[in-house]
Amino acid sequence: MGKNVITWTVRVIVYLGLLAFFIWVFSNEYLNHLVENFEEFLVLLRQHIQLVALSSFLAIAVAVPSAIIVTRPKFQRFEGVVSTVVNFGYTIPNMAILALMMGIMGIGFQTAVVALFIYSILPIFRNTLAGIQSVNSNLIDSAKGMGFKPYQILFKVELPNAAYSIIAGIRTAVVINIGATALAYLIGGGGLGNWIFVGINVFDNSILISGALPITLLAITVDLFLRLLERKVVPRGARPSTR
Amino acid sequence: MGNSESTFWRVIDYFQNNIDWILELTVEHVVLVGSAIIVAILIGVPLGIYLTTNEQLASTVLNIAGVIMTIPSIALFGIMVPIFAVINQGIGFVPAFVALILYSQLPIIRNTYTAIHNVNPQIRDAAYGVGMNTWQRLFKVEIPNTIPVIMAGIRTAVVLNIGIGVIAAFIGAGGLGILISQGITRGYHEMIISGAIAISILGITADLFLRFLQRLLTPKGIS
Amino acid sequence: MIQYKSVTKIYGEDVTAVDQVSLDVNEGEIVVLLGPSGCGKTTLLRMVNGLESVTDGDILFNGESIKSLNEIELRRKIGYVIQSNGLFPNMNIEQNVTVVPTLLGWSKEDKKKRFEELMELVGLDAEDYRKRYPHELSGGQQQRIGVIRALAADPPAMLMDEPFGALDPIIRERVQDEFLAIQRELNKTILFVSHDIDEAIKMGDKIALMKDGQLMQFDTPSQILQNPANDFVAQFVGKDRMVKSLTIHRIEQLMERYELLDSSIEKGQIATVSKSSNLRDVLSYILESKQQAVHVVNENDEVIGQVDFALVNQYMIDLAEKDEPVVNP
Numbered sequence A: 001m002g003k004n005v006i007t008w009t010v011r012v013i014v015y016l017g018l019l020a021f022f023i024w025v026f027s028n029e030y031l032n033h034l035v036e037n038f039e040e041f042l043v044l045l046r047q048h049i050q051l052v053a054l055s056s057f058l059a060i061a062v063a064v065p066s067a068i069i070v071t072r073p074k075f076q077r078f079e080g081v082v083s084t085v086v087n088f089g090y091t092i093p094n095m096a097i098l099a100l101m102m103g104i105m106g107i108g109f110q111t112a113v114v115a116l117f118i119y120s121i122l123p124i125f126r127n128t129l130a131g132i133q134s135v136n137s138n139l140i141d142s143a144k145g146m147g148f149k150p151y152q153i154l155f156k157v158e159l160p161n162a163a164y165s166i167i168a169g170i171r172t173a174v175v176i177n178i179g180a181t182a183l184a185y186l187i188g189g190g191g192l193g194n195w196i197f198v199g200i201n202v203f204d205n206s207i208l209i210s211g212a213l214p215i216t217l218l219a220i221t222v223d224l225f226l227r228l229l230e231r232k233v234v235p236r237g238a239r240p241s242t243r
Numbered sequence B: 001m002g003n004s005e006s007t008f009w010r011v012i013d014y015f016q017n018n019i020d021w022i023l024e025l026t027v028e029h030v031v032l033v034g035s036a037i038i039v040a041i042l043i044g045v046p047l048g049i050y051l052t053t054n055e056q057l058a059s060t061v062l063n064i065a066g067v068i069m070t071i072p073s074i075a076l077f078g079i080m081v082p083i084f085a086v087i088n089q090g091i092g093f094v095p096a097f098v099a100l101i102l103y104s105q106l107p108i109i110r111n112t113y114t115a116i117h118n119v120n121p122q123i124r125d126a127a128y129g130v131g132m133n134t135w136q137r138l139f140k141v142e143i144p145n146t147i148p149v150i151m152a153g154i155r156t157a158v159v160l161n162i163g164i165g166v167i168a169a170f171i172g173a174g175g176l177g178i179l180i181s182q183g184i185t186r187g188y189h190e191m192i193i194s195g196a197i198a199i200s201i202l203g204i205t206a207d208l209f210l211r212f213l214q215r216l217l218t219p220k221g222i223s
Numbered sequence C: 001m002i003q004y005k006s007v008t009k010i011y012g013e014d015v016t017a018v019d020q021v022s023l024d025v026n027e028g029e030i031v032v033l034l035g036p037s038g039c040g041k042t043t044l045l046r047m048v049n050g051l052e053s054v055t056d057g058d059i060l061f062n063g064e065s066i067k068s069l070n071e072i073e074l075r076r077k078i079g080y081v082i083q084s085n086g087l088f089p090n091m092n093i094e095q096n097v098t099v100v101p102t103l104l105g106w107s108k109e110d111k112k113k114r115f116e117e118l119m120e121l122v123g124l125d126a127e128d129y130r131k132r133y134p135h136e137l138s139g140g141q142q143q144r145i146g147v148i149r150a151l152a153a154d155p156p157a158m159l160m161d162e163p164f165g166a167l168d169p170i171i172r173e174r175v176q177d178e179f180l181a182i183q184r185e186l187n188k189t190i191l192f193v194s195h196d197i198d199e200a201i202k203m204g205d206k207i208a209l210m211k212d213g214q215l216m217q218f219d220t221p222s223q224i225l226q227n228p229a230n231d232f233v234a235q236f237v238g239k240d241r242m243v244k245s246l247t248i249h250r251i252e253q254l255m256e257r258y259e260l261l262d263s264s265i266e267k268g269q270i271a272t273v274s275k276s277s278n279l280r281d282v283l284s285y286i287l288e289s290k291q292q293a294v295h296v297v298n299e300n301d302e303v304i305g306q307v308d309f310a311l312v313n314q315y316m317i318d319l320a321e322k323d324e325p326v327v328n329p
């Protein structure tokens, strides 16, 4: 009883906080900038989604196969090196990669795509690697014992069992990417980050909120959507029982 | 690629000429991230432990922390600046500090909660069986045995925060992000690259330091 | 010392794990809780030190209801050994063994002394193991450490839940023997869970045989073997129960009723057994040596007579007929 009361109190406080936030936003007409510049908003949104989609797609196309290659028996001895490099890469902030790319490639859409792509590779690669590595070796042994060919082991045993981890990696990467894309404005990539930075620079809350709120909603929605996809795609037996 | 070669030397030059300032910014960065992490640990670890006694609240809190985590950092700053402007703290240390604490909660709470929750039931049983009270069980058995997992959560939070701290420079919180924000405004590539390198070095150093600390704190019997 | 007064345990709404069980564990006795998996042995055990609550009925410890006692203090007075993994991985062997003394605030010297005493008891070198961690020990060694940890503060009573369950049969037997030798000195009151009838016969002064939470029979091993209370008990102890019951009778006991055969009658290559051997071993020797009988010797290795198959047989028949409880010394 007492515990439920605490839970409900927490939930109610969160909902009230959200409600207060939206009341504050609307009573100050902070979304007016969005309404008045709706055409521009759509352009920025499209740019944003393009950047995210393109860089994420490239990252998946590179990261998943390379993780698969690295986990093949032939390459097993490089595994330690690769993991170390990936872990180091993870400690480098996305802003640093964006900035570095800009320093090298200059300003523009291409720079943004490349920088976002590089940053998205890591979570996907790391999760695919971890997912495949964590497949029980007895499982693989018994598949071999039943006469599975190497590619059958990969597609019938390893990938389905690693699916949860792989998709979780993609989800993480895409969600981070949505946020990182907001920074792409700085290197001339466009997107909704535009309004946030302009808003900060000219101290205009309306421009600021009109940029920040849609990005937040975009990130939360995409995350939710990918979670649903996760449920659909991953075989029930291969899902972890706890979070 | 003669151009990139000379860029390399110009970056080295930039470092040499501005080393004092860069160190100053590094200290600022470390203070921002460090103070936020300390507060985040003081909130997150006890909360994570408490949540193991209240499953329902646990899933609520973890969901909330998960949603906060998906909010892009620059967007969160964008929302917090006007909110904190209400108390005249719109630009500067405070919104950055609060945002960093919020972002740290998910990895810290989740790892603490999961680790304590998953303590081998037989070991917990033995702790009850030898007559430990709740606090003794927590401090003599459960926490020592979960240090690696809790520390991993803290490490994730620190690395994450060092990155977000960079973006905080755009809302006037100082730190190494200054090199990048000013570099971009001035179109000064060497400054930007120096910033990127300094931040990467800071991230890697912090991670190494925390790994070392983790090894130091982990009781020897746990492999 | 431990008395169950029609104790019932219901998990949740309707899982009755223990159903109106009454039994007394006297001071210095080993009582083995025996039965198939899921019959409620662990539950019955864990109610004593308050790890599970009692739904109905009461448990008395030294005549006092455990409900009236402080749980934490009670647990420190009762040693608790569980099946493997009960050692704290973060503590070294010395810290593990002296965890209860530490909780009780013993001095460093006292703890050190106690650690060394206990290690000697189980034949492990104190210096060698002091600083090691549980994962650096073999399963058998870990189990011994688990046992002496429970003994550390010299608790009058011990609860042991399949303490030797994880050991392979050969090591298990050795640790069992070792433990019985220790128990002969220490005289603890022990509740011991097992699902292995052989272990129960060997370790128990009495056996409480359970099924689906109910107590089927509570008696000495020999009574359980010779006079099973119902079909379930008979089936559980197995078709070879008479052979098993041979293990709990020794030549000494047989000698209380019968004269040994005259050893001078038959000379030749026959085996020799000590008078403390059990009757099962005696029969094995007889069969193995392909003779009619074996020599029996006393403590000084002097032959005091012979035992043959007929004598053993007669003794067992007699026992069953007289229905007389034979209590292990």
Ligand SMILES: Nc1ncnc2c1ncn2[C@@H]1O[C@H](COP(=O)(O)OP(=O)(O)OP(=O)(O)O)[C@@H](O)[C@H]1O
Residues within 6 Å of the ligand: C011, C012, C015, C016, C017, C035, C036, C037, C038, C039, C040, C041, C042, C043, C044, C195
């Ligand atoms: N925490 C619990 N919640 C619900 N039911 C339980 C719980 N613990 C045990 N049970 C049930 O109570 C019954 C008795 O369990 P108990 O652990 O006492 O059996 P056991 O005799 O020790 O078995 P084993 O030999 O397998 O250890 C079982 O049916 C079990 O499923």
Ligand SMILES: [Mg+2]
Residues within 6 Å of the ligand: C041, C042, C043, C161
């Ligand atoms: Mg059990």
